[in-house]
Amino acid sequence: FEGHQGSVLAAVIKPEGDFLFTAGDDCVIRGWALDDPLASESEVGDTSRLVMAGHEGRITGIAIVGHLLISVGWDQSIRAWDCVNGTLVHTIEYAHEGAITGVDAAPERQIFATSSSDGVGSVWST
Numbered sequence: 001f002e003g004h005q006g007s008v009l010a011a012v013i014k015p016e017g018d019f020l021f022t023a024g025d026d027c028v029i030r031g032w033a034l035d036d037p038l039a040s041e042s043e044v045g046d047t048s049r050l051v052m053a054g055h056e057g058r059i060t061g062i063a064i065v066g067h068l069l070i071s072v073g074w075d076q077s078i079r080a081w082d083c084v085n086g087t088l089v090h091t092i093e094y095a096h097e098g099a100i101t102g103v104d105a106a107p108e109r110q111i112f113a114t115s116s117s118d119g120v121g122s123v124w125s126t
Contacts, residue, residue: 003030010062012069014083015107019049021069021083023059028052029071031086050086054079061103063112065126070112072100078114078124096120 006025013020013034023029031050057074064070068089069081076099080090098118105112110126 004028006058009058009060010071012062012064014064019083021050021062021064023062023071023073025058027055027057027059027073029059029062029069029081029086031083052081052086052088054088054091057099060099060101061114063103063105065105065107065110065112068126070103070105070126072103072114074099076100076116078103080126092124096122 004024004026008022009024011022018035020032020034021029029052033049055073055075059071059073061072062069067083069083071079076094076096078092078095082089096116096118098116100114100116102115103112111123113121113123115121
């Protein structure tokens with residue numbers, strides 16, 4: 001799965017197992033179809049099907065909660081994207097006072113947690 005400019009810092013697969021999302025230094029999230037019926041086995045993963053741009057710094061974490069892909073990064077923002085079409089659904093600017101270093105989700109409870117260089121961990125609801 002190639003296409004990023006720079007390091008890939010985060011990856012997550014949808015629970016259905018049909019899509020991989022990657023993100024990193026280039027401030028872009030890419031979505032890759034894992035079961036594309038139009039691609040031959042050797043072509044799966046050759047081109048990203050979704051490209052989501054909006055962060056103003058490297059993306060350090062991504063997680064899936066329901067139909068949303070949550071992304072966090074050095075720009076101190078949390079962004080929620082529609083997993084199906086890649087549309088930006090919601091942004092929380094300056095969610096932390098420092099770079100957001102990670103995110104993890106509890107999809108069954110519709111919540112996710114973030115960690116930050118400001119020394120704070122937070123829990124958020126979708």
